[in-house]
Each structure stands twice: as structure tokens, then as C-alpha cells.
Ligand SMILES: [Zn+2]
């Protein structure tokens with residue numbers, strides 16, 4: 001299974017600013033003093049040596065993740081603003097040839113549905129879209145965001161065959177060659193985590209999910225849901241201190257709880273996701289480093305690999 | 318879990334040891350509770366001596382957050398001192414160093430709070 005991230009930012013999309021580009025250039029050029037950059041190859045090698053926060057960018061699209069299973073049907077997790085570039089990727093691969101898309105929705109907050117009106121396969125006759133969720137209001141939410149006066153093209157004008165499949169948490173479903181199950185999470189209006197198993201690898205997508213660290217039964221239930229997952233995509237929007245004090249009941253979690261749950265679950269990889277929109281690349285990179293350090297400090301069994309999601313990241317399992 | 322209590326220069330010093338994790342958090346909170354009830358305006362400030370604490374997990378940090386909230390609501394004062402290097406790192410990573418008053422040594426805490 002291959003996992004490709006198209007939108008990794010929490011709550012609202014953000015974009016890199018002129019100031020941020022300038023700061024990156026200054027850092028990169030300051031470090032180049034005395035380095036021989038007389039050939040193109042030397043420049044490329046120098047840029048490739050720079051750290052990700054200087055030479056790269058975590059990106060700013062809201063939640064959208066693609067699972068590539070090797071099968072003919074496509075799997076998408078959430079329809080945040082990252083769904084727009086993902087649509088371009090699919091059209092580049094398949095042109096107008098009819099395709100089947102399975103979309104799994106964590107919940108219906110705006111940052112998770114806002115990309116759908118820009119998901120061009122929905123406009124193309126012959127395509128089939130099945131929108132899986134555990135929310136009976138999913139169809140209402142998708143139709144409403146495209147209704148007047150919020151969007152110029154009404155949902156009824158979409159030409160693909162679009163169906164809404166309301167599923168139940170705690171049951172195994174067979175979808176596009178995967179075994180899929182959902183788990184209810186603590187979030188305003190409820191959210192659901194998804195577990196995908198292709199028989200070789202397990203991916204858990206658990207975003208917009210607050211954890212009450214004092215609730216031991218809840219902790220055990222999540223450890224069970226994450227059990228031996230190859231990759232856990234985890235809402236690590238806040239620090240632990242913020243998540244249990246000023247931002248208590250805001251519906252999000254922290255890197256610390258992500259590491260603890262993954263260790264308890266004996267998961268292999270933790271991917272920090274739903275980044276705080278106020279954070280710049282340096283802050284997100286620092287959180288990644290600190291999370292790796294925390295994993296090291298608390299490791300008892302096999303190491304847990306820590307990643308931080310960015311728009312464009314691919315993880316091969 | 319036992320707390321060793323001493324009153325020094327008008328400061329309620331409470332020393333603890335071991336791991337404040339899933340197993341240790343509840344006994345720690347229970348032992349702290351009577352002192353916390355007295356942590357009010359005009360009463361001695363509490364200093365938690367963490368020199369003997371080997372590890373604290375999220376559930377232990379939550380216990381500290383609840384203690385801090387209660388003390389603040391009662392206009393009392395609570396602070397922590399003498400973190401081991403490992404626990405100090407956990408405080409930084411979890412941003413608890415931004416919520417709770419942390420002193421390098423017990424003497425520093427007493428000096429500042431008395
Ligand atoms: Zn969100």
C-alpha cells in the first residue's frame with residue numbers, strides 16, 4: 001500500500017508568505033558562504049543537504065490523503081482543499097476514462113469537505129463516487145456547501161454517479177479489496193477514525209480526535225484500534241499542555257499522546273497530521289524533532305518511527 | 318505513593334519519587350489531595366520536589382494540570398522544583414514548562430515563593 005498526502009493542515013488552509021520565502025532564502029544563502037556552488041550539480045547537492053524547513057515546506061492544504069492499493073478503485077480520506085490537486089493527479093493518470101472513487105470521511109467540518117466542489121472527477125459522467133461516512137448528515141453537508149449563495153455550481157449539476165454510504169463504527173466492511181472499520185472519536189459533532197487493512201499492511205487515519213488522557217478505557221480502546229498498525233496518521237495539532245488546558249474540548253490531540261498510544265498499540269510508524277495553521281515550517285519541524293526525542297526517551301520495545309505529514313509526502317508500506 | 322512533607326520558611330515542600338505513569342498517577346493525586354485542599358490565599362505555597370521522579374507520562378502531567386487548576390482557583394500557589402534531566406525534557410516537549418512554574422532547585426523555589 002502507498003499513502004500519499006495532499007492536504008495535511010488543520011482547520012483552515014494556509015499558504016507560505018513572501019516573508020517566509022525570504023527567511024528560507026536568507027538561511028540557505030547564509031549557509032552557503034564558502035561552499036563551491038559553481039556548477040548546477042553543486043547547487044543541487046547543496047540544496048539537497050539543507051533541512052526540510054529551509055529547502056522544503058510542509059504545505060498548507062487541509063486534510064486529504066490518498067491510499068494506493070494497487071487495485072483499480074481509488075481510495076481518498078477526507079475532501080479538504082488537498083482534493084483539488086489530487087483531482088489533477090487522477091485526471092493526469094486516467095484522463096476521461098471512467099473511474100471509481102471511494103471517499104472515507106472523518107467528519108463533516110468545513111476543512112474536511114471544502115475541496116469537494118473542486119474535485120473535477122465529480123463533474124465527469126461515467127465516474128462513480130461513493131462517499132463513505134458514519135454521519136447520516138453527510139449528503140446534506142455536501143449539498144449545502146454547493147448551494148446558493150455559497151458556490152456557483154449546485155451539487156445537482158455534478159455529472160458523476162455520486163452515492164452516500166452511511167456506515168456503522170465497530171464493524172468490518174470489505175471495500176475495494178480492503179477491510180475497513182471505523183471508530184467513534186471525541187470531537188464536536190463526532191468524528192470517526194478509519195482502519196484500512198489490505199492483508200499486508202494496516203493504515204489508521206485518526207484525525208480531529210481529542211483524547212481524555214485520564215480515561216483508561218478509552219486509551220485501551222484506541223490502542224486496540226491502532227493495534228500493530230504500519231502507519232497511524234494522527235491529529236497532533238496541539239501540545240499536550242494546550243490540549244488539556246486552554247484548548248480542552250477543542251477536539252484535537254498532541255504528539256505526546258500519539259506516541260503513547262502508538263507504543264501501547266505496538267504500531268510501527270506515527271505520522272503527525274492536522275498541523276496547527278498558525279505554525280510555520282520551523283515550528284512543525286521542531287515538533288517533529290521533539291516527538292522523535294520523546295519516543296527515544298520513552299521507548300521500551302521496538303522503536304516507533306515518527307514522521308510529520310507534508311503535502312506531497314509518500315509513504316510506502 | 319508517599320509524599321514526604323516538610324514546612325520550610327513558610328513553604329509546604331512535598332517530595333515524591335518513582336514513576337508518575339498510569340499506575341502512579343492516581344496514588345500521587347490521592348497523596349497530594351489533602352495538601353491541595355489547604356493551598357489557598359494566605360496559606361503556604363506548595364513546592365513539589367521532583368528530584369526523585371524518574372518519569373512522568375501524560376496521565377501524570379494531567380494530574381499536575383488538575384492540581385495547578387485547583388490551586389489557582391483557590392488563589393493558592395503551586396510550583397515544581399528539581400526536575401531530573403529526563404522529566405525536564407518531557408516538560409519542554411509537552412509545553413508543561415509554559416503552564417507550571419518550574420525551578421531548577423528546591424532552594425530556588427523556596428527563595429522565590431516565601
Ligand atoms: Zn479538521
Ligand SMILES: [Zn+2]
Pocket residue numbers: 107109187208251
Ligand atoms: Zn473538525
